Amino acid sequence: MHTGLQGKTALVTGASRGIGKAIATALAAEGASVVLSSRRQEALDEAAREIRAAHPGARVLAKAAHVAHRDEAESCVDAAITEFGGLDVLVNNAGTNPYYGPMADIDPTAAAKTVEVNQFALVQWTQLAWRASMRENGGAIVNIASVGGMVTEHGIGYYNATKAAVIHLTRQFAMELAPSVRVNCIAPGLIRTALARALWENKEDQIAASTPLGRIGAPEDIANAALFLAGETASWMTGQTLVVDGGTTIRPTLI
Helix, strand or coil: CCCCCCCCEEEEECCCCHHHHHHHHHHHHCCCEEEEECCCHHHHHHHHHHHHHHCCCCCEEECCCCCCCHHHHHHHHHHHHHHHCCCCEEEECCCCCCCCCCHHHCCHHHHHHHHHHHHHHHHHHHHHHHHHHHHHHCEEEEEECCHHHHCCCCCCHHHHHHHHHHHHHHHHHHHHHCCCEEEEEEEECCECCCCCHHHHCCCHHHHHHCCCCCCCECHHHHHHHHHHHHCHHHCCCCCCEEEECCCHHHCCCCC
16 A cells, blocks of 8 residues: 655654554654654653654654643644644544443533543644644544444443544534545544453453454554555545444344
């Protein structure tokens, strides 16, 4: 696959671990300059060291920013442009889920945090990338949603509602920012990450047995999809949601 990402600059939120780190590593392997962002500088520095060790010569900048704080987000976007001369790819990956249980019982604080990080932060980072670079120079934006945004599910219904919003925001931004910027989305199934640990830990065999492709997802599965959507191979795609779930959404319904 020819991605055309060599020499481009990419910024990945939530990049210190899990899906974000895997995407950043894959982008660096393609020759892109990569800005890693998350809340903790120490974790980012460690992720940057690992990427450089795996890909000697990789251009990596670790810049801490709380995804929901606009001034920190703006500083991160500005740092990308100052350090690497532009911003070609934005991956809105950061997410949170502070509540597990029925939506009838969620408290306002947990609900507000979930929306702030999973939904409105995507709007803010997209605005900043557009105004600082992409409006004039074009680019590609990849948003990370979830298959939960397409179904009903016990325990994480409010989280899933914000991911459904991500899917719609992808379509809306794709319409508004065309033709210079492509905006697409990935809807992962259950991935072996720290954020989703409560959903897969001690149950992997059971989950694998119920998944058509026979295993739980890995962060690298999502990274490969992100490379495709960010690169030239997807140059005639925008506003789309790519489901990467091992086939879980095609399982027959039991009646």
